[in-house]
Amino acid sequence: MTAWRIAIGAVAATLALPAAAADWAVPPGCSGFLTVQSKECRVSNHYRCSNDSPDRQWQADFDVDGLMLLTQTDAEARQWRIVDPRKGTDLSLDPMSSAIPKxxxxxxxxxxxxLEQWMTGADGKKTFFLGFVQVIDEAVVIDGIALQRTVFNISKSVGDTRVVSGERGFGFVHPEWRLMFAGAGERFEGDMSNYKPHDGSPVDFVFADEPGFLSTRPIHDCEMMVSSAEILGSTNSLRDLP
Structure with missing residues (x-):
């Protein structure tokens, strides 16, 4: 999760969502408008599609292994859809959601x-997000872009409301772009007593007339990252040793 990157999604063929990260390009009928290079070796491409409602936009996130997440939001920064191609999950906003801040x-x-938000997977399973998000009166400038800070604390539960993960910390929002961005904080997976620090803050904002626009290769904090392909190659090499 990023700052209020709450999952939602159900893939529709008419949106021509990409199937493979290595071959990723903005889908037909869509137009990119922003690329964000962030800390923790992540790059995000933002685009809009003519088949969508005019207030909707997509975000495609990439790490060293390629495409990791697709998220659709609206002009109120509410997340309507999310697709995780690695886990094979496909979530959509559930009508029973009782509180989704605008x-x-x-x-x-x-x-x-x-925030009290339910998502339903293609298999009918429910995911529940509980917590809060606020915009605070503090301006920040990153790469010449003026942003406002957010603060949030959100947990994720599945099925029988068993809490499986959570994140708390600070993020950023651009009011005119209607976009939220990750920041610094801490998160846990499985063990609620084991929060670990992280910082996924944006570093570079890249526009259509600049080098690196719509790049799928992250450039910040990637020195210690190893792709799954490299790990597999190393494992195979070890097997060949006498």
Whole structure:
């Protein structure tokens, strides 16, 4: 999860979502408008599609192994769809969701920012996100782009409401772009007593007339990252040793 990167999604063939990261390109009928190079070896490409509602936009996230996540949001920064090609999960916003903060309200520093959101997978299984997100009155400039800070604390439960992961910390929002970005914080997977620090803050904002626009290769904090292909190659080499 990023700053309020709450999962939602169900892939539709009409959106021509890419199947393989190595061959990724903006889908037919879609147009890219922003690339964000972030810490923790991640790059995100943002695009809009003519078949979508005019207020919808997509984000495609990549790491050293390629495409890792596809997320669709609206003008209120509410996440409607998410596709995880590695896990094979495909989630969509569930009508039973009772509290999904709107960006317009967050930007008015509305204190009522509780999040209670259900998503349903293609297999019918439910995922539940519980917590809060707020925009705080603090301006930040990154790569010449003015942003506002967010603060959040969100947990993820599946099926029988068993908590499986969570994240808390600070993020960023660009009010005019209607986009939220990851920041610094801490997260856990499985063990709620074992939060680990992380920082996925944006570093570079790349536009259509600049080198690196729509790149799928992350460039920051990648020195210690090893792709799964490299790990497999090393394992195979060891097997060949006498």
């Amino acid at each position: 960006l317009s309200d967050l930007l008015r520093y509305n204190p009522d920012t509780a």
